[in-house]
Amino acid sequence: MTTRSSKYVGVFAALVLILVPAPFPAAQPQSAMSASTQPSLADVLEDVTPAVVNIAVRSRASAETNPLYNDPFFRRYFNPPEQQQRLSAGSGVIVDANKGYILTNHHVVADAGEIAVTLKDRRRFTAELVGSDEATDIALLKIDADKLTALSFGDSGALRVGDPVVAIGNPFGLGQTVTSGIVSALGRGGINVEGYEDFIQTDASINPGNSGGALVTADGLLVGVNTSIIAPTGGNVGIGFAVPIAMASAVMEQLIEHGEVRRGRIGISVQDLTPDLAEALSIEESYGAVVGNVEKDSPAEQAGLRAGDVIIAVNNRKITGSADLRNRVGLAQVGSEVEIELLRDRVRNTVSMRIEPDKAIAKPGAMPARLEGAEFQDAAGNVVVSSVEDGSAAARAGLRMGDVIVAANRRPIATVAELETALKNASGTIALDLFRAGSKHLLVIR
Template sequence: MIVYMPPRAQRFFAVVVTTIFLAFSGCAVAPVAAQSPFAETVEARSLADVLEDVTPAVVNIAVTSRAPAETNPLFNDPYYRRFFDLPQMPQQRHKMSAGSGVIVDAANGYVLTNHHVIEGAGDIAVTLKDRRRFAAELVGSDKATDIAVLKIEAERLTELPIGNPDLLRVGDDVVAIGNPFGLGQTVTSGIVSALGRSGINVEGYEDFIQTDASINPGNSGGALITGDGRLVGINTAIIAPAGGNVGIGFAVPIDMAQAVMRQLIEHGQVSRGRIGVAIQDLTPDLAEALGIERIRGAVVGSVEEQAPAAHVGLQAGDVIVAVDGQEITGAPDLRNRIGLTPVGSTVEIAWLRDGERNVARVRIEADNGGAIAATFPQKLSGAILQDASGNVFVETVEPNSAAAMAGLRAGDVIVAVNRQPVQSREDLSSALRAARGTIALDLFRGGNRLLLVIR
């Protein structure tokens, strides 16, 4: 007779038989380590252990600033106030805002945050996770990198260990810590979505880490850390078409923030370095025209006379591919490397010319306005220009300026105004002053020629 035995009973029967057999054979029965159904959960909680150590280093920043009071102009009319017996209206009102910061030097009380968090601040207060609150001194801030340094006088501070952003890869796990919407300290997780992002702010020095870890208003200045609790970025911006987080956030790499921090602590401001070249990205079209197989680097558009670059023999058309042995990805990358290198130091520049690699050490000099503002009409104000090999190179364009609103972009090369060729800033200024009404600028942008019409 065949008796059906369910699988669970079969397993139980097999264990019992095996145990009895081993017992009668004189063999010791080793205890079986039970596999906990929560084993994976316990392993995943290791991040919580990391956060217990690092979250005390992330602080909330409260800023009080003064803004002009919004009142009807009639309230400031003495006859109107006298007739209606109205009191004098306040000329200013207090404005409160909140952000985040990161303690990076516990011994000296230094806190990193964003420039836009403390911009225009009257009073700054830092609140720790243990709810201690301290008045903060603004050591200095830098708008171009959106980094600011605060100092607090406090004991028993926790600082975050510094990581290496160069080791990050797309897909690595990261955690954002900050104070979104003034709710208090909050932790969100995600991955590295992209590296080396630029073009978010045409005026700034950018090399952003992009992440989908939720970064919302109030997270600015907070920490972006790796899974082992190392600080790799300062959260700074989001792209939010609908006004909320859509998974596109940006952080300033900590090595860039530290370079700015050192200058702010030592000098109170950041001195930009330069070698005296106008540059643009190496596009596939330019690479083909120059006979270069690679498409990563920065093309030299022009070299200023007597500049450090001229002294080592750099020429228009050269392609800079490395600084101090590290590969250059494009013009923004080179601009960051040179701009944030201390003035007076030297760097090793590698460039390609006619297929040959050249290397030289170049001294970094202070950027005292090698690129100057042209005498533009009001509708094109806000652009900074350089002469570039018989044309005019647009170095930067102020955000929200008239030039930006007109469509001019950093990296544009202006070759003509109203079909009149221009070969220098002086030519451009003269042509613009002579123009009446509509202005037509002939440009090269990204290897393509276009006509920008400004009314």
Template sequence: MLEQVTPAVVNIAVVSKKTTEDNPLYNDPSFRPFFDLPEQQERARMSAGSGVIVDASKGYVLTNHHVVDGGTEISVTLKDGRRLPAKLIGSDKDTDIALLQIDAKNLTAIQIGDSDALKVGDYVVAIGNPFGLGQTVTSGIVSALGRSGLNIEGYEDFIQTDASINPGNSGGALVTLDGKLVGVNTAILSPAGANVGIGFAVPSSMAATVMNQLIAHGEVQRGRLGIGIQDLTPDLAEALRLGDLRGALIANIEPGSAAERAGLKTGDVVTAIDGRPIHGSTDLRNRIGLTPAGSKVGLTVKRGDDEQVIAVTIAAEDKVVADVSGTPLEGAKMRDASEAGSQFGGSGVVIESVASGSAAARAGLRSGDIIVAVNRVPVASVADLRRTIAKKPATVALEFIRDGSRLLLVIR
């Protein structure tokens, strides 16, 4: 099996530009308006990871977003030694999946398998490029499925394995004994940064969905229902007299949302999407978030003693500020905290990225900052922020959370 599979796993080298932070004042946005600090310098940085060829005819290579994030030059080295330039088709931070394309003949691809068919205890093989040493193969079993709440990515539904996964394995293949790709290795859980028998992979079902959207659109066009959800715990199910029912409980519904238009109600329990069972709130969020806007799905809903299927047209996720040109936020991409993962809480606007040298970067904003108020007016969403910034006030006072601390940044 390995003779057929290993040629499809590649090494990825990435050149990126890193902004130096020799002056500690750069780390404190309070100082920037009062000092004429010189522009920060950019230096080239090399990093490495792994990837998996999934389409030999088109040269598509799956890898992790964090492997290629910020890369200005990406190259792929095949097992036979050929080194090829790679084009970035698209990348999705929330699932940590990226898609590259190379132009070469005689490529070998791995067939994408069905990760939904995996069971705990199944044997798997991890293939990658740990520590830049070259291609390495390790084996183990599936330790757990559907791992979430790790605050590693925005959309988490990890396969956990005890197959050795170390730095540099990111983007490599997790395959079954029949040579099918069931996961893209993405993370380890270790305080020392080395393998301790707990590794995680993005399921192939999620990776394939993201890949198809990246091919079609260059990005993932996420859908949303406009609901607040929570797990249906055993205690909650007992209190609601639902027995051993599993699913996601709708805690609230946004006015005018897709959920309200479809007739969903607070207290409904979603148990399946298009006939496929829902095991909890994370499962529902992942499935809806990876469904393109405009798609129609059937939600199986338990309402009191009745069970019914409700047709819902998925709405588009409002995730990026539409027009911030000419404002202190120019160069920043943002999204609602409620849609950005559990680590960001449920209110505010998360800064996803800040373009180097942009107005937002010069102001001292960073990726991961959570804006909670502008000029003392609370902002709960991108729409709130858009309305406030559209007024173009002479002075902008941003209240935001960074690394758990609430800070104030005044921009003139």
């Protein structure tokens, strides 16, 4: 019995020795452990966050009215609709401390009656709207203030999928908030219906109120202006978008100089270089824009461009497709020189041309009645549907704002004038070849 008891006592003692933890090493200071084992963005953010501001917008909107007020007979029985004040909030980022320039989104300040900017140190200023561009969703504000902090621009064109980024803004009016993530994708389109887009996609949370805030790299450089999210459930699902700073800064320069964006053109219509086209043209490149038509007396024709040329770079930066080319040309300063690198018969050539102003807009009544309610505008060698009135004949026919029309009744077109000519006296079916959200469609209107 004693032996058995001793045996079990020995086993129990061994178990105790296994289960009792070994003594802890001498305690280290918490700050030393954190600094050595956990990388932090805190030091970078201390320098960056003072450049991100809260924007409060006061605007006026018509109050809800009885639908009968729109009827001239019944209108006399109702009081006129009153204007109601509307408050909204967003974010912005200081990009010039000396001049007080602040980048934000167009949709943050659209229809604003009064714009107030609050800095991180709680100073509050009334802001002047320098200019705004709906097509890129970029606006520029100015405040008269000293001791401002501005962010330096990074190279958004050098971003890679997987690069760490930080989104800074004022979500839900909670105050300045920082979220981190990575670059999930580049060159995203189909978000802004106007079509001037080349979005950076990120999984860093961008919630309501973050619009206009900063997207920065891990070393504190500004690479994007946060603009929108995909929210099928109404909340953030990890798919946010930012306007690249290269595009935002180009818009800013024009807003400072002109108070608006004056888009340029070179007089060509283009389409994406697809694998099938690359095979047909016997070229190895997998990116670029194929010239479909060259407008007579345009800068492109004067520079010697021809149908079938494949544009692969503008000013030494590669072109990923037709939308990318449209962005580069449309946002270039009118009158500036651009270098176009192209492939012709598998031989590389570089030509220079001057950007000319993009002015043509379709006049009311110039199009068939079946397209009434739509406005068309020249844009970088294409015809863009710049607006479609709700409930109009054009809307019922299926046209959408942002559609890029490249052919009418199988006739290639590059300008509004050519579209008008192609559809002049059209009494039968109208067939429009167009691009929508990056995909080609054939819209048949009877």
